[in-house]
Amino acid sequence: MDALAKETAIILVPIVTIILGFIIGWLGQRSGFCSIGGIRDFILFRQTRLLKGYIGLIVSAFVFYLLFSFLIPTAFPKFFWLLQDGNLFTAIPGAPAGLSVAATIICMIVGGIFVGIIGTLLGGCPLRQVVMTSEGNVKSGFFVIGMIIGALIFSAFVLGWVVNFFGLVGI
Numbered sequence: 001m002d003a004l005a006k007e008t009a010i011i012l013v014p015i016v017t018i019i020l021g022f023i024i025g026w027l028g029q030r031s032g033f034c035s036i037g038g039i040r041d042f043i044l045f046r047q048t049r050l051l052k053g054y055i056g057l058i059v060s061a062f063v064f065y066l067l068f069s070f071l072i073p074t075a076f077p078k079f080f081w082l083l084q085d086g087n088l089f090t091a092i093p094g095a096p097a098g099l100s101v102a103a104t105i106i107c108m109i110v111g112g113i114f115v116g117i118i119g120t121l122l123g124g125c126p127l128r129q130v131v132m133t134s135e136g137n138v139k140s141g142f143f144v145i146g147m148i149i150g151a152l153i154f155s156a157f158v159l160g161w162v163v164n165f166f167g168l169v170g171i
Helices: 006-031 035-045 049-071 081-085 101-122 126-134 138-169
Strands: none
Touching: 006 126, 035 049, 035 101, 035 126, 101 126, 101 138, 126 138
16 A cells, blocks of 8 residues: 655644544544543443443554554554564653663653542543533633643653753663
8 A cells, every 4th residue: 555645644643633623523522431430430331332432442543553664564563563573672662762661661750640630639631621611611621721821841851851860770
């Protein structure tokens, strides 16, 4: 299968992204999807409605990623990065600044804990906050603005410190 021409991709990718964004937003709004709410409802009330959606998201993302990696192998050349070398501690493709596997996993765990705590305190995951912002919820709007500002500050300033710290520690 031939790759898309660069001129075609420049036009097509944003259009497809916007269309998929509208579809995902519509589905998120109609279903009330919330990953943190699903875990919370299961732990507190043993309700699995939202949890099934979260599990469905994870499974479908993996299946479609796997499907696309077989349909267009050049699009995802390192999908099975762990199986290529047979070494459990190979570098993760796309890791920021070439962080090691251990450093990347630590960053993922710490980031996940913060997203979980903040999402629980706010009453919903980031996707749910964006959907509630589009519905007119002012509190969620402030969360989304804060999320954007936090991402900008992290990528501009904090990421360099994190990379330097892991380099000094030797991880």
